[in-house]
Amino acid sequence: MTNMVLARTIEVVFYFVYLSAAVVLVKNKRTEQLFQLITCSLLGVSLELFSVYIFKTYHYYSHFLINIGDAGALKSVPLWVGLGWGLLMPLAISAAKKIVKTPFAAGLIAYVIVIGWDLIWDIIAIRTSGGMWIWHGYPTDLKVTIDALYGIPWMNYLGYSGAIVPLSMIMAFNKRKFHVQDSNARSFWFSLINYLEGLAAFIVVVAIFALINNFVASFAIVAFLALFIGILLYMLYAVFMKRQVDFFKNIDWAFILQFGLSYIVSMYMGFYIGVFQDKPWLVVVHLVLMVITLLFGVISPKKRQTVVEY
DSSP, X not given: OOXXXXXXXXXXXXXXXXXXXXXXXXXXXXXXXXXXXXXXXXXXXXXXHIIIIISOOEEEOTTOSSEEEEGGXXXXXXXXXXXXXXXXXXXXXXXXXXXXXXXXXXXXXXXXXXXXXXXXXXXXXTTSTXXXXXXXXXXXXXXXXXXXXXXXEHHHHHHTHHHHHHHHXXXXXXXXXXXXGGOHHHHHHHHHHHHHHHHHHHHHHHHHHXXXXXXXXXXXXXXXXXXXXXXXXXXXXXXXXXXXXXXXXXXXXXXXXXXXXXXXXXXXXXXXXXXXXXXXXXXXXXXXXXXXXXHTTTEEEOOOOOOOOO
8 A cells, every 4th residue: 555545545534533423413413512623623723734834843745635735845734634623622521521520620631532542643643654744853763752752742742731721711611601502603603712712822821831841851741741641540530439420321422433433543553554563562552541531432420319308
């Protein structure tokens, strides 16, 4: 299979996953997540364009079917990558609300759910089809350094929190303050407002991260690992120890489709290109994160029983 055929096959598979999950949302009349899909898709495409054109942190190759920009000059963004944010974020935020109440906490858990998949996927993607995308200034090797994990900068992993956590808070605030859910027209316009506010928040947060990392070289790796591991442990505690959720009573099929199929694709590709054979610990981590993530598709908050006084 040529590099172009392989890259386009992956692209088509992810379009299928995206559309399948979106259809489930429509079928189940999950209006809130559908409008969040608009917000997060716009944000995802914008962040990718910022990274390629303004920050110039990486570039994509021209293998893909649908690109935004000049693919021939390696100045473009594949549409499927930006749209991927569109479902990952709202589904993750919705899943996080099953175990926490505040938008900030939900944003943190959603961040770990999303980055849990991307943690290994990025390592695979830069080695697939000659590099589906290439990071500037980071060698594509299998070394763990203070700056990068196997060619992926730690700041990339930390930077996701600058998008997901503020956006979770922004959407919750606007919903409560302005009664966004009162009509579809109102929900649509606020999906655009949420996008603009989320984009501004991301730029501010990531700028602060970059400034700190410029003076403290170990900031990105320490902050990411502390945040990721700490929240992951809390997620396990909340699901298994607090006894506040039921299992398999209400399955979120959109979540299962999006994250389940995404993990299956990355698992297959990890073995296909040989990176899992070179670093078997990545398989273990990927499987563990997949199981933890998919748990959030099969849990639901326990209903409080009403006590009737006689």
